[in-house]
Amino acid sequence: MNQKLKTSIAFARNLFVTGAISETSRAVEVDICKNIPKEGSPVIVEFGMGHGNITRQILESLPPKGKIYAFEVKSSFCEVVREAIKDERLIIVNDGAETISQHVEGPIHAVISSIPFSFFGKEKGEKIIQDSYDLLEKDHFFSQVLYTKHNFKKFQRVFEDCKMTSNKNMFTEYIYHCKKLKSTHMVNCE
Template sequence: MASIPLKKHDNVAGSFWSQWSLFFRQFVRHPGMIGSVIPSSAVLVDRMLDQVDWRSTRLFVEYGPGVGTFTRSILDRLPADAMLIAIDLNPDFVAWLEAHIADPRLRVVHGSAADVRRFIREAGHVEADYVLSGIPFSTLPDGVGAQICAETKAALRPGGSFLIYQYSRFVMRLLRPLFGEISDAMEWRNIPPCRMIRATREEELAQAA
Protein backbone atom coordinates (compact mmCIF):
# COMPACT_ATOMS: atom_id res chain seq x y z
CA MET A 1 0.00 0.00 0.00
CA ALA A 2 1.42 3.38 -0.99
CA SER A 3 2.00 5.95 1.70
CA ILE A 4 -0.07 9.13 1.77
CA PRO A 5 1.98 12.07 0.43
CA LEU A 6 3.36 14.33 3.09
CA LYS A 7 2.20 17.92 3.17
CA LYS A 8 4.64 20.63 4.10
CA HIS A 9 1.92 22.82 5.61
CA ASP A 10 -0.12 21.65 8.61
CA ASN A 11 -2.80 24.34 8.37
CA VAL A 12 -5.32 22.37 6.30
CA ALA A 13 -7.98 25.09 6.18
CA GLY A 14 -5.45 27.74 5.20
CA SER A 15 -3.98 25.47 2.55
CA PHE A 16 -7.47 24.76 1.15
CA TRP A 17 -8.33 28.44 0.69
CA SER A 18 -4.87 29.22 -0.64
CA GLN A 19 -5.33 26.41 -3.17
CA TRP A 20 -8.72 27.69 -4.30
CA SER A 21 -7.40 31.26 -4.51
CA LEU A 22 -4.51 30.19 -6.73
CA PHE A 23 -6.76 28.07 -8.94
CA PHE A 24 -9.27 30.92 -9.42
CA ARG A 25 -6.56 33.50 -10.18
CA GLN A 26 -5.00 31.24 -12.78
CA PHE A 27 -8.38 30.56 -14.37
CA VAL A 28 -9.01 34.31 -14.71
CA ARG A 29 -5.56 34.80 -16.28
CA HIS A 30 -5.54 31.70 -18.49
CA PRO A 31 -9.10 30.36 -18.96
CA GLY A 32 -8.18 28.54 -22.16
CA MET A 33 -5.45 26.57 -20.39
CA ILE A 34 -7.52 25.50 -17.38
CA GLY A 35 -10.96 24.95 -18.87
CA SER A 36 -13.15 25.29 -15.76
CA VAL A 37 -13.29 27.65 -12.81
CA ILE A 38 -14.26 24.71 -10.55
CA PRO A 39 -11.73 21.93 -9.80
CA SER A 40 -12.75 18.36 -10.57
CA SER A 41 -15.06 16.66 -8.06
CA ALA A 42 -14.04 13.71 -5.88
CA VAL A 43 -16.56 11.57 -7.79
CA LEU A 44 -14.85 12.33 -11.10
CA VAL A 45 -11.41 11.72 -9.62
CA ASP A 46 -12.45 8.31 -8.28
CA ARG A 47 -14.14 7.21 -11.51
CA MET A 48 -11.14 8.19 -13.62
CA LEU A 49 -8.62 6.50 -11.34
CA ASP A 50 -10.72 3.37 -10.83
CA GLN A 51 -9.84 2.48 -14.44
CA VAL A 52 -6.17 1.99 -13.50
CA ASP A 53 -4.55 -1.36 -12.70
CA TRP A 54 -2.43 0.04 -9.90
CA ARG A 55 -0.63 -3.20 -9.07
CA SER A 56 1.05 -3.25 -12.49
CA THR A 57 1.70 0.50 -12.69
CA ARG A 58 5.30 1.68 -12.46
CA LEU A 59 5.10 5.01 -14.28
CA PHE A 60 2.06 7.28 -14.28
CA VAL A 61 2.11 10.65 -16.09
CA GLU A 62 -0.27 13.53 -15.43
CA TYR A 63 -0.75 16.50 -17.78
CA GLY A 64 -1.93 19.77 -16.24
CA PRO A 65 -1.96 18.81 -12.55
CA GLY A 66 -2.84 22.34 -11.44
CA VAL A 67 -3.10 22.42 -7.64
CA GLY A 68 -3.04 18.64 -7.32
CA THR A 69 -6.72 17.66 -7.38
CA PHE A 70 -5.82 14.38 -9.10
CA THR A 71 -2.17 14.31 -8.06
CA ARG A 72 -2.83 13.58 -4.39
CA SER A 73 -5.28 10.79 -5.20
CA ILE A 74 -2.85 9.24 -7.68
CA LEU A 75 -0.16 9.17 -5.01
CA ASP A 76 -2.57 7.61 -2.54
CA ARG A 77 -3.01 4.68 -4.96
CA LEU A 78 0.44 4.49 -6.53
CA PRO A 79 2.73 1.57 -5.49
CA ALA A 80 5.68 2.46 -3.31
CA ASP A 81 8.19 1.61 -6.07
CA ALA A 82 6.39 3.56 -8.82
CA MET A 83 6.77 7.15 -10.08
CA LEU A 84 4.38 9.96 -10.99
CA ILE A 85 5.55 12.62 -13.46
CA ALA A 86 3.34 15.72 -13.32
CA ILE A 87 3.80 18.11 -16.27
CA ASP A 88 2.45 21.67 -16.25
CA LEU A 89 3.13 24.76 -18.37
CA ASN A 90 2.12 27.09 -15.53
CA PRO A 91 5.09 27.86 -13.23
CA ASP A 92 2.76 28.92 -10.40
CA PHE A 93 1.14 25.48 -10.36
CA VAL A 94 4.55 23.80 -10.50
CA ALA A 95 5.71 25.86 -7.52
CA TRP A 96 2.49 25.04 -5.63
CA LEU A 97 2.95 21.29 -6.06
CA GLU A 98 6.60 21.41 -5.09
CA ALA A 99 5.74 23.40 -1.95
CA HIS A 100 2.73 21.36 -0.82
CA ILE A 101 3.40 17.73 -1.76
CA ALA A 102 6.59 16.11 -0.52
CA ASP A 103 6.65 12.57 -1.87
CA PRO A 104 9.74 10.89 -3.36
CA ARG A 105 7.57 9.23 -6.03
CA LEU A 106 6.49 12.61 -7.45
CA ARG A 107 8.51 14.41 -10.14
CA VAL A 108 7.05 17.82 -11.07
CA VAL A 109 8.10 19.15 -14.48
CA HIS A 110 7.63 22.64 -15.91
CA GLY A 111 7.04 22.17 -19.61
CA SER A 112 4.76 21.00 -22.39
CA ALA A 113 2.99 17.66 -22.61
CA ALA A 114 4.28 17.51 -26.19
CA ASP A 115 7.72 16.76 -24.68
CA VAL A 116 6.46 13.83 -22.60
CA ARG A 117 8.90 11.29 -24.05
CA ARG A 118 11.86 13.48 -23.16
CA PHE A 119 10.61 13.92 -19.60
CA ILE A 120 10.12 10.16 -19.28
CA ARG A 121 13.69 9.51 -20.45
CA GLU A 122 15.07 12.16 -18.08
CA ALA A 123 13.28 10.40 -15.22
CA GLY A 124 15.05 7.16 -16.08
CA HIS A 125 12.08 5.37 -17.66
CA VAL A 126 11.30 4.10 -21.15
CA GLU A 127 7.50 4.22 -21.34
CA ALA A 128 4.43 5.04 -19.27
CA ASP A 129 1.68 2.70 -18.12
CA TYR A 130 -0.93 5.47 -17.97
CA VAL A 131 -1.18 9.12 -18.94
CA LEU A 132 -3.94 11.28 -17.43
CA SER A 133 -4.92 14.62 -18.94
CA GLY A 134 -7.33 17.42 -18.12
CA ILE A 135 -5.88 19.75 -20.76
CA PRO A 136 -8.75 21.48 -22.64
CA PHE A 137 -7.84 20.26 -26.14
CA SER A 138 -10.49 22.39 -27.86
CA THR A 139 -8.71 25.61 -26.85
CA LEU A 140 -5.16 24.63 -27.80
CA PRO A 141 -3.43 26.31 -30.76
CA ASP A 142 -3.80 24.53 -34.10
CA GLY A 143 -1.69 21.39 -34.28
CA VAL A 144 -0.70 21.29 -30.62
CA GLY A 145 -3.44 18.91 -29.52
CA ALA A 146 -2.68 16.48 -32.34
CA GLN A 147 1.01 16.60 -31.45
CA ILE A 148 0.29 15.88 -27.78
CA CYS A 149 -1.93 12.92 -28.66
CA ALA A 150 0.66 11.46 -31.04
CA GLU A 151 3.48 11.91 -28.51
CA THR A 152 1.33 10.36 -25.79
CA LYS A 153 0.66 7.24 -27.85
CA ALA A 154 4.40 6.92 -28.52
CA ALA A 155 5.11 7.33 -24.80
CA LEU A 156 2.70 4.59 -23.68
CA ARG A 157 3.63 0.93 -23.39
CA PRO A 158 1.58 -1.46 -25.54
CA GLY A 159 -1.69 -1.92 -23.66
CA GLY A 160 -1.19 1.37 -21.81
CA SER A 161 -4.01 3.93 -21.65
CA PHE A 162 -4.48 7.65 -22.19
CA LEU A 163 -7.14 8.81 -19.70
CA ILE A 164 -8.79 12.14 -20.52
CA TYR A 165 -11.45 14.20 -18.74
CA GLN A 166 -13.03 16.93 -20.89
CA TYR A 167 -16.12 19.09 -21.22
CA SER A 168 -16.45 18.46 -24.96
CA ARG A 169 -15.84 15.62 -27.46
CA PHE A 170 -13.32 17.66 -29.49
CA VAL A 171 -10.37 15.44 -28.53
CA MET A 172 -12.08 12.40 -30.07
CA ARG A 173 -11.19 13.62 -33.58
CA LEU A 174 -7.53 13.70 -32.51
CA LEU A 175 -7.58 10.25 -30.94
CA ARG A 176 -9.39 8.26 -33.63
CA PRO A 177 -6.51 8.23 -36.18
CA LEU A 178 -4.13 7.00 -33.46
CA PHE A 179 -5.94 4.61 -31.13
CA GLY A 180 -8.01 1.60 -32.09
CA GLU A 181 -9.74 1.21 -28.71
CA ILE A 182 -11.52 4.32 -27.38
CA SER A 183 -14.29 4.57 -24.79
CA ASP A 184 -16.36 7.64 -23.92
CA ALA A 185 -18.59 8.03 -20.82
CA MET A 186 -20.14 10.86 -18.81
CA GLU A 187 -19.92 11.83 -15.15
CA TRP A 188 -23.08 13.86 -14.60
CA ARG A 189 -22.35 14.52 -10.92
CA ASN A 190 -19.36 16.70 -11.74
CA ILE A 191 -19.91 20.48 -12.10
CA PRO A 192 -20.11 20.91 -15.02
CA PRO A 193 -20.79 17.34 -16.24
CA CYS A 194 -17.60 15.89 -17.63
CA ARG A 195 -16.66 13.38 -20.32
CA MET A 196 -14.36 10.51 -19.35
CA ILE A 197 -12.40 9.23 -22.34
CA ARG A 198 -10.02 6.30 -22.41
CA ALA A 199 -7.78 5.55 -25.41
CA THR A 200 -5.66 2.41 -25.22
CA ARG A 201 -2.54 1.70 -27.25
CA GLU A 202 -2.91 -1.61 -29.04
CA GLU A 203 -0.83 -4.57 -27.91
CA GLU A 204 2.00 -5.46 -30.27
CA LEU A 205 1.32 -8.61 -32.25
CA ALA A 206 3.73 -11.46 -31.59
CA GLN A 207 6.13 -11.92 -34.47
CA ALA A 208 5.91 -15.17 -36.34
CA ALA A 209 8.75 -17.58 -35.68
Protein backbone atom coordinates in the same frame (compact mmCIF):
# COMPACT_ATOMS: atom_id res chain seq x y z
CA MET B 1 -9.18 32.70 1.80
CA ASN B 2 -9.83 28.95 1.50
CA GLN B 3 -7.87 26.80 -0.98
CA LYS B 4 -10.83 26.00 -3.28
CA LEU B 5 -11.56 29.71 -3.77
CA LYS B 6 -7.87 30.49 -4.37
CA THR B 7 -7.74 27.68 -6.92
CA SER B 8 -10.87 28.88 -8.73
CA ILE B 9 -9.44 32.41 -8.95
CA ALA B 10 -6.08 31.12 -10.22
CA PHE B 11 -7.78 28.87 -12.79
CA ALA B 12 -10.10 31.67 -13.99
CA ARG B 13 -7.12 34.02 -14.43
CA ASN B 14 -5.42 31.35 -16.53
CA LEU B 15 -8.48 30.00 -18.38
CA PHE B 16 -6.74 29.51 -21.72
CA VAL B 17 -3.93 27.60 -20.01
CA THR B 18 -6.01 25.49 -17.61
CA GLY B 19 -9.20 25.17 -19.66
CA ALA B 20 -11.16 25.21 -16.40
CA ILE B 21 -12.52 27.59 -13.81
CA SER B 22 -12.39 25.10 -10.95
CA GLU B 23 -10.77 21.84 -9.94
CA THR B 24 -12.25 18.61 -11.23
CA SER B 25 -14.84 16.91 -9.07
CA ARG B 26 -13.94 14.07 -6.72
CA ALA B 27 -15.92 11.62 -8.89
CA VAL B 28 -13.82 12.58 -11.93
CA GLU B 29 -10.57 12.27 -9.94
CA VAL B 30 -11.47 8.68 -9.04
CA ASP B 31 -12.79 7.75 -12.50
CA ILE B 32 -9.86 9.18 -14.45
CA CYS B 33 -7.40 7.23 -12.26
CA LYS B 34 -9.18 3.87 -12.37
CA ASN B 35 -6.85 2.36 -15.00
CA ILE B 36 -3.60 3.07 -13.16
CA PRO B 37 -1.73 -0.22 -12.57
CA LYS B 38 -1.89 -1.20 -8.90
CA GLU B 39 1.24 -3.39 -8.80
CA GLY B 40 4.90 -3.23 -9.77
CA SER B 41 6.65 0.03 -10.59
CA PRO B 42 4.48 1.77 -13.16
CA VAL B 43 5.42 5.11 -14.70
CA ILE B 44 2.47 7.50 -14.91
CA VAL B 45 2.36 10.79 -16.78
CA GLU B 46 -0.01 13.58 -15.78
CA PHE B 47 -0.70 16.52 -18.09
CA GLY B 48 -2.12 19.63 -16.43
CA MET B 49 -1.19 19.16 -12.78
CA GLY B 50 -2.81 22.44 -11.71
CA HIS B 51 -2.91 22.60 -7.92
CA GLY B 52 -2.56 18.84 -7.59
CA ASN B 53 -6.01 17.43 -6.86
CA ILE B 54 -5.75 14.72 -9.54
CA THR B 55 -2.06 14.32 -8.66
CA ARG B 56 -3.07 13.36 -5.11
CA GLN B 57 -5.48 10.73 -6.45
CA ILE B 58 -2.79 9.35 -8.76
CA LEU B 59 -0.39 9.06 -5.82
CA GLU B 60 -3.11 7.37 -3.75
CA SER B 61 -3.62 4.82 -6.55
CA LEU B 62 0.07 4.37 -7.34
CA PRO B 63 2.04 1.46 -5.84
CA PRO B 64 5.04 2.34 -3.62
CA LYS B 65 7.60 1.71 -6.39
CA GLY B 66 5.70 3.68 -9.04
CA LYS B 67 6.49 7.18 -10.22
CA ILE B 68 4.56 10.07 -11.73
CA TYR B 69 5.84 12.75 -14.09
CA ALA B 70 3.43 15.65 -13.59
CA PHE B 71 3.57 18.26 -16.37
CA GLU B 72 2.44 21.83 -15.72
CA VAL B 73 3.21 24.97 -17.76
CA LYS B 74 2.41 27.47 -14.97
CA SER B 75 5.42 27.86 -12.65
CA SER B 76 3.24 29.22 -9.85
CA PHE B 77 1.11 26.05 -9.93
CA CYS B 78 4.29 23.93 -9.76
CA GLU B 79 5.38 25.84 -6.64
CA VAL B 80 1.99 25.32 -4.95
CA VAL B 81 2.24 21.55 -5.52
CA ARG B 82 5.92 21.38 -4.46
CA GLU B 83 4.92 22.96 -1.15
CA ALA B 84 1.74 20.92 -0.66
CA ILE B 85 2.78 17.42 -1.77
CA LYS B 86 5.92 15.84 -0.39
CA ASP B 87 6.22 12.46 -2.10
CA GLU B 88 9.41 11.08 -3.64
CA ARG B 89 7.37 9.35 -6.38
CA LEU B 90 6.30 12.75 -7.76
CA ILE B 91 8.49 14.39 -10.41
CA ILE B 92 7.20 17.84 -11.34
CA VAL B 93 7.97 18.93 -14.91
CA ASN B 94 7.48 22.66 -15.52
CA ASP B 95 6.88 22.24 -19.25
CA GLY B 96 4.14 21.51 -21.78
CA ALA B 97 2.72 18.11 -22.67
CA GLU B 98 4.14 18.42 -26.18
CA THR B 99 7.62 17.95 -24.66
CA ILE B 100 6.87 14.53 -23.13
CA SER B 101 9.55 12.82 -25.24
CA GLN B 102 12.20 15.20 -23.87
CA HIS B 103 11.43 14.31 -20.24
CA VAL B 104 10.19 10.70 -20.24
CA GLU B 105 11.92 7.82 -22.00
CA GLY B 106 9.16 5.25 -21.64
CA PRO B 107 7.57 2.93 -21.49
CA ILE B 108 4.77 4.56 -19.55
CA HIS B 109 1.81 2.76 -18.03
CA ALA B 110 -0.86 5.47 -17.96
CA VAL B 111 -1.44 9.04 -19.05
CA ILE B 112 -3.86 11.09 -16.94
CA SER B 113 -4.70 14.41 -18.55
CA SER B 114 -6.82 17.46 -17.90
CA ILE B 115 -5.22 19.78 -20.46
CA PRO B 116 -7.53 21.89 -22.68
CA PHE B 117 -7.24 20.29 -26.13
CA SER B 118 -9.95 22.67 -27.37
CA PHE B 119 -7.51 25.58 -27.02
CA PHE B 120 -4.64 23.85 -28.85
CA GLY B 121 -3.87 24.05 -32.55
CA LYS B 122 -4.44 20.85 -34.54
CA GLU B 123 -0.73 20.00 -34.85
CA LYS B 124 0.02 20.50 -31.15
CA GLY B 125 -2.93 18.35 -30.06
CA GLU B 126 -2.06 15.59 -32.51
CA LYS B 127 1.60 15.62 -31.41
CA ILE B 128 0.67 15.25 -27.73
CA ILE B 129 -1.67 12.34 -28.43
CA GLN B 130 0.72 10.57 -30.84
CA ASP B 131 3.83 11.02 -28.67
CA SER B 132 1.92 9.73 -25.64
CA TYR B 133 0.68 6.75 -27.64
CA ASP B 134 4.21 5.96 -28.81
CA LEU B 135 5.54 5.94 -25.22
CA LEU B 136 2.57 4.08 -23.75
CA GLU B 137 2.96 0.38 -23.07
CA LYS B 138 0.54 -1.93 -24.91
CA ASP B 139 -2.77 -2.57 -23.07
CA HIS B 140 -2.51 0.65 -21.05
CA PHE B 141 -4.60 3.82 -21.06
CA PHE B 142 -4.56 7.52 -21.88
CA SER B 143 -7.39 9.02 -19.79
CA GLN B 144 -8.50 12.59 -20.48
CA VAL B 145 -11.11 14.85 -18.86
CA LEU B 146 -12.64 17.55 -21.06
CA TYR B 147 -15.72 19.73 -21.01
CA THR B 148 -16.70 18.79 -24.56
CA LYS B 149 -17.19 15.71 -26.71
CA HIS B 150 -15.65 17.42 -29.75
CA ASN B 151 -12.11 16.16 -29.23
CA PHE B 152 -13.03 12.48 -28.96
CA LYS B 153 -12.32 11.82 -32.65
CA LYS B 154 -8.74 13.06 -32.24
CA PHE B 155 -8.15 10.22 -29.79
CA GLN B 156 -10.04 7.67 -31.91
CA ARG B 157 -7.70 8.36 -34.83
CA VAL B 158 -4.73 7.17 -32.76
CA PHE B 159 -6.00 4.72 -30.13
CA GLU B 160 -7.59 1.39 -31.04
CA ASP B 161 -10.13 1.34 -28.18
CA CYS B 162 -11.77 4.55 -26.93
CA LYS B 163 -14.66 4.95 -24.53
CA MET B 164 -16.26 8.12 -23.21
CA THR B 165 -18.06 8.46 -19.89
CA SER B 166 -19.68 11.45 -18.26
CA ASN B 167 -20.20 12.44 -14.67
CA LYS B 168 -23.91 12.30 -13.88
CA ASN B 169 -23.60 15.22 -11.46
CA MET B 170 -21.54 17.36 -13.81
CA PHE B 171 -22.95 16.72 -17.28
CA THR B 172 -20.27 18.84 -18.95
CA GLU B 173 -17.34 16.73 -17.71
CA TYR B 174 -16.44 13.95 -20.13
CA ILE B 175 -13.75 11.38 -19.49
CA TYR B 176 -12.12 9.60 -22.40
CA HIS B 177 -10.45 6.27 -21.63
CA CYS B 178 -8.30 5.34 -24.64
CA LYS B 179 -6.50 2.02 -24.64
CA LYS B 180 -3.46 1.14 -26.71
CA LEU B 181 -3.87 -2.35 -28.15
CA LYS B 182 -0.88 -2.55 -30.50
CA SER B 183 2.79 -2.76 -29.71
CA THR B 184 4.90 0.01 -31.26
CA HIS B 185 8.25 -1.70 -30.85
CA MET B 186 10.18 -1.41 -34.10
CA VAL B 187 11.46 -4.56 -35.77
CA ASN B 188 14.58 -4.34 -37.89
CA CYS B 189 13.91 -6.29 -41.10
CA GLU B 190 17.37 -5.95 -42.67
